[in-house]
Amino acid sequence: GIQVEQSPPDLxxxxxxxxxxxxxxxxxxxxxxxxxxxxxxxxxxxxxxxSGTKQNGRxxxxxxxxxxxxxxxxxxxxxxxxxxxxxxxxxxGGGADGLTFGKGTHLIIQP
Amino acid sequence: xxxxxxxxxxxxxxxxxxxSLKCEQHLGHNAMYWYKQSAKKPLELMFVYNFKxxxxxxxxxxRFSPECPNSSHLFLHLHTLQPEDSALYLCASSQDWGDxxxxxxxxxxxxxxxxxxx
Numbered sequence: 001g002i003q004v005e006q007s008p009p010d011l012x013x014x015x016x017x018x019x020x021x022x023x024x025x026x027x028x029x030x031x032x033x034x035x036x037x038x039x040x041x042x043x044x045x046x047x048x049x050x051s052g053t054k055q056n057g058r059x060x061x062x063x064x065x066x067x068x069x070x071x072x073x074x075x076x077x078x079x080x081x082x083x084x085x086x087x088x089x090x091x092x093g094g095g096a097d098g099l100t101f102g103k104g105t106h107l108i109i110q111p
Numbered sequence: 112x113x114x115x116x117x118x119x120x121x122x123x124x125x126x127x128x129x130x131s132l133k134c135e136q137h138l139g140h141n142a143m144y145w146y147k148q149s150a151k152k153p154l155e156l157m158f159v160y161n162f163k164x165x166x167x168x169x170x171x172x173x174r175f176s177p178e179c180p181n182s183s184h185l186f187l188h189l190h191t192l193q194p195e196d197s198a199l200y201l202c203a204s205s206q207d208w209g210d211x212x213x214x215x216x217x218x219x220x221x222x223x224x225x226x227x228x229x
Contacts, residue, residue, distance in 0.1 A: 041199050043220040098156035
């Protein structure tokens with residue numbers, strides 16, 4: 001099956017700093033999602049981004065499908081950005097298809 | 112609030128108990144999923160239901176039994192669990208294109224049920 005790798009596994013930053021999280025995948029995909037998992041376990045949808053660049057406030061994401069990677073940018077970090085960030089891709093072609101997740105990047109923003 | 116609810120939020124059960132987890136989606140979707148998140152492991156897909164039919168079982172032990180009575184509700188029946196089954200169980204839903212192919216739709220997750228097996 002498809003493999004998803006995320007880096008770095010852990011990241012500690014001061015409030016106000018910028019960060020870049022990376023997601024590599026082993027095969028071509030037609031969808032990619034980024035999630036933020038809060039301390040209570042809720043997965044919050046950040047981006048649905050099969051290709052190109054999207055922005056939402058201080059967050060933006062870029063997926064380069066031909067090179068099999070996606071990047072999540074967080075600017076001017078706030079303590080509420082802390083948590084685990086996951087990327088996930090469909091297991092196969094699509095439709096009602098399960099997602100394969102990476103192991104996540106654990107982000108800690110210190111005041 | 113993602114439009115997907117799960118109950119209970121926390122559950123402690125003994126190895127001989129039988130319990131059920133419930134998931135409900137209010138998004139008008141027709142595909143629902145169960146995932147398991149264990150400590151120090153990535154989220155793992157367990158089951159997929161599409162238009163109430165199970166379309167994927169990811170080699171899950173038979174002590175986990177899913178049920179999807181309609182497109183809005185999904186259950187996970189638990190019996191004779193092991194301590195290693197302790198985990199966060201997450202439900203998700205998405206749209207599906209039916210007979211017309213297209214891109215995979217975005218999945219939305221519930222808050223999860225944190226299960227402890229003693």
